[in-house]
Amino acid sequence: xxxxxxxxxxxxxxxxxxMKVAMGIKHRRSNLLPYLLVLPILLYEGVFIISPIVxxxxxxxxxxxxxxxxxxxxxxxxxxxxxxxxxxFWQSLKVTxxxxxxxxxxxxGAGLLTALLFNRPFRFRPAARALLMIPWAxxxxxxxxxxxxxxxxxxxxxxxxxxxxPGVNENPQWLQVPELAMAWVVLIASWKAFPFxxxxxxxxxxxxSQELYDAAKVDGANTxxxxxxxxxxxxxxxxxxxxVLASIFSLKQFSxxxxxxxxxxxxxxETIVMRIYNAAFRFYDxxxxxxxxxxxxxxxxxxxxxxxxxxxxRAKEYA
Amino acid sequence: xxTSALLSPKSKLRxxxxxxxxxxxxxxxxxxxxxxVYWMIVATLQPNKYTLHYPPPLFPQEIxxxxxxxxxxxxxxxxxxxxxxxxxxxxxxxxxxxxxxxAYALSSLRWRGRSLFGLFLLVTQMLPEVLVLIPLYIMYxxxxxxxxxxxxxxxxxxxxxxxxxxxxxxxxxxxxxxxxDAALVDGCSELSTAWRIVLPLSTPGLVxxxxxxxxxxxxxxxxxxxxxGSTELMPASVGLTTLKGLSGVQVEQYMAAGLVFSxxxxxxxxxxxxxxxxGLTAGAVKG
Numbered sequence: 001x002x003x004x005x006x007x008x009x010x011x012x013x014x015x016x017x018x019m020k021v022a023m024g025i026k027h028r029r030s031n032l033l034p035y036l037l038v039l040p041i042l043l044y045e046g047v048f049i050i051s052p053i054v055x056x057x058x059x060x061x062x063x064x065x066x067x068x069x070x071x072x073x074x075x076x077x078x079x080x081x082x083x084x085x086x087x088x089f090w091q092s093l094k095v096t097x098x099x100x101x102x103x104x105x106x107x108x109g110a111g112l113l114t115a116l117l118f119n120r121p122f123r124f125r126p127a128a129r130a131l132l133m134i135p136w137a138x139x140x141x142x143x144x145x146x147x148x149x150x151x152x153x154x155x156x157x158x159x160x161x162x163x164x165x166p167g168v169n170e171n172p173q174w175l176q177v178p179e180l181a182m183a184w185v186v187l188i189a190s191w192k193a194f195p196f197x198x199x200x201x202x203x204x205x206x207x208x209s210q211e212l213y214d215a216a217k218v219d220g221a222n223t224x225x226x227x228x229x230x231x232x233x234x235x236x237x238x239x240x241x242x243x244v245l246a247s248i249f250s251l252k253q254f255s256x257x258x259x260x261x262x263x264x265x266x267x268x269x270e271t272i273v274m275r276i277y278n279a280a281f282r283f284y285d286x287x288x289x290x291x292x293x294x295x296x297x298x299x300x301x302x303x304x305x306x307x308x309x310x311x312x313x314r315a316k317e318y319a
Numbered sequence: 320x321x322t323s324a325l326l327s328p329k330s331k332l333r334x335x336x337x338x339x340x341x342x343x344x345x346x347x348x349x350x351x352x353x354x355x356v357y358w359m360i361v362a363t364l365q366p367n368k369y370t371l372h373y374p375p376p377l378f379p380q381e382i383x384x385x386x387x388x389x390x391x392x393x394x395x396x397x398x399x400x401x402x403x404x405x406x407x408x409x410x411x412x413x414x415x416x417x418x419x420x421x422a423y424a425l426s427s428l429r430w431r432g433r434s435l436f437g438l439f440l441l442v443t444q445m446l447p448e449v450l451v452l453i454p455l456y457i458m459y460x461x462x463x464x465x466x467x468x469x470x471x472x473x474x475x476x477x478x479x480x481x482x483x484x485x486x487x488x489x490x491x492x493x494x495x496x497x498x499x500d501a502a503l504v505d506g507c508s509e510l511s512t513a514w515r516i517v518l519p520l521s522t523p524g525l526v527x528x529x530x531x532x533x534x535x536x537x538x539x540x541x542x543x544x545x546x547x548g549s550t551e552l553m554p555a556s557v558g559l560t561t562l563k564g565l566s567g568v569q570v571e572q573y574m575a576a577g578l579v580f581s582x583x584x585x586x587x588x589x590x591x592x593x594x595x596x597x598g599l600t601a602g603a604v605k606g
Contacts, residue, residue, distance in 0.1 A: 033509055034430035037420040041480065042439075044417060048477035049443050052454035059454060066457065114348050120341060128345060130589060131353050137588035138356065139538040141556045142577035145563075146359045149574070157358060160374050171373075195352070199596060245600060252447040255540045259560060273449045280453045281545065293450045304445040308438060 053297060059290040066286060079291035089292060091267055092275035096251065099186060099271055103250040104243055107190040111197030111242075116231075118198070119205045136195040144259040147188050151175060178268030181261050185269050189256050193249060197242050201235060208234035237314050244307045251300055272296050363574040370570050386571040387579075394565065396576055398551070399558035402468060403537050403580075406554055409472035410536030411529050414479050418528050421480070422487035423513050427499065444481035448541055451477075456545055471546050472536055479535035483528045486598030490524025491517055527594035534584045555580050 060079050064072045083089050118129060150158050151174040159171040175181045212230050254273050263270030263278055276296060280289035362370050365379040391397055425437060464470040494517050502512045540556040547553060559576055562568050588595065
């Protein structure tokens with residue numbers, strides 16, 4: 001790499017006279033350059049993300065049927081009125097809240113525990129760490145394939161474990177019982193996500209000064225006291241950020257829930273994102289889906305703002 | 320070693336118990352983490368008479384490789400993988416180009432609106448894909464852009480771009496300013512500094528961006544399932560989910576397909592994890 005850089009640097013001495021001429025107008029150009037670089041990106045994200053969101057907001061005030069050739073009519077707040085009266089919408093918000101909170105607790109909890117384990121030196125640590133990251137690197141579609149197989153009521157290996165529980169005499173219908181289905185989408189989403197949180201927390205743990213621990217040990221602090229008074233304050237800002245990131249990631253979660261349960265049974269795992277999808281692509285209820293989309297947009301915007309505030313605070317702390 | 324020699328026998332015993340517990344905990348965590356993947360490999364490699372048996376054997380009883388040939392021979396898996404590859408390669412090229420421009424502006428140049436641009440990227444990164452899907456689908460169907468691989472790749476880029484820019488910004492930030500200043504003093508313009516100094520010094524970061532963009536296209540399921548209707552154009556992420564419904568697909572072929580699909584993303588993500596994590600946290604945390 002260095003060789004390439006050096007080679008290029010040699011080249012630049014050859015073309016130096018031309019560069020010097022360019023320098024004369026550098027001042028004017030450098031003011032324009034960042035905008036020229038950024039403009040295509042803004043246009044790109046504008047066309048593919050911002051304009052669809054704006055169209056969605058507009059669409060939520062209209063009635064649109066794609067299949068028929070009826071024109072799009074302005075219906076004011078009708079879609080929103082329907083949304084506020086729709087128990088399934090409120091149910092989906094409740095499911096989203098439960099799903100998100102459980103994934104945050106389980107994935108961050110498991111992430112913290114494994115980070116604490118992996119923060120100690122042990123043999124084969126690099127190998128174990130690489131294995132730990134595999135769920136995170138695995139694409140979602142095959143993850144769902146594996147778990148549907150593991151949870152198969154007839155041959156699934158999970159039944160071997162379940163049968164050890166006293167009172168369980170037959171293989172449960174894992175994805176047909178509402179509570180079990182919810183538990184499994186939470187567990188699978190957490191299994192996939194916790195290595196990421198664990199690695200981030202491990203980096204935070206390793207930045208906590210060892211001298212603090214040594215000093216506290218000399219003063220006779222026990223393991224729990226060390227954890228509460230040194231480790232936790234040391235990683236608190238990272239934990240905060242991760243809670244917000246985890247809520248964004250689980251709010252966005254689509255493929256795992258869609259392919260595991262499709263939101264069922266009877267709406268038990270239908271998060272807001274699943275509800276929007278089902279309204280649009282199963283019931284072709286585009287305008288209503290757009291109204292719920294605006295609700296989802298506001299929720300993610302609020303979380304994004306919290307993230308930005310936390311990050312700004314963190315940046316100040318480090319400055 | 321020397322400290323343990325100084326300790327009393329009682330605390331030595333405690334230390335031994337502690338390290339045994341540590342190893343047990345680590346073994347438990349590692350097992351939970353990789354068992355599902357192990358189970359997929361077992362279901363792939365052994366003949367299904369063992370897999371379709373309850374209780375299933377925990378270790379493969381016999382290993383066969385004929386399922387791979389049957390899978391590719393009887394099902395259009397090769398075509399799916401080709402489609403996935405095309406989508407991924409197009410995403411990679413476009414995304415890497417745009418990322419270099421954005422990251423250079425965000426990292427190395429000083430301009431008004433820079434932090435606003437950073438915030439803009441952060442917010443777009445956090446929006447659920449479903450929100451954009453409906454209006455985009457309507458727009459695509461009106462413009463007759465559905466059912467084309469390039470128009471799908473272009474959408475995948477829109478979602479991968481913010482993360483990629485954050486990744487490369489972090490890498491560009493780590494190029495020492497002395498090097499940049501020296502280049503400017505030597506008469507390099509800002510663009511040629513980028514081209515001659517910053518980019519060559521950031522090769523690993525560029526590779527990471529290419530990996531993220533490639534597998535964003537490769538792994539993507541939601542948009543591909545909605546925007547590509549024809550079976551000819553189906554990528555592997557969507558194809559895998561239809562495989563189960565096809566008649567005559569054996570368990571070991573199904574699992575083999577999942578494994579073939581996953582092997583590249585797992586290898587590349589693992590080797591680039593440090594960069595990807597710093598990008599996913601928008602530079603808040605260096606992994």
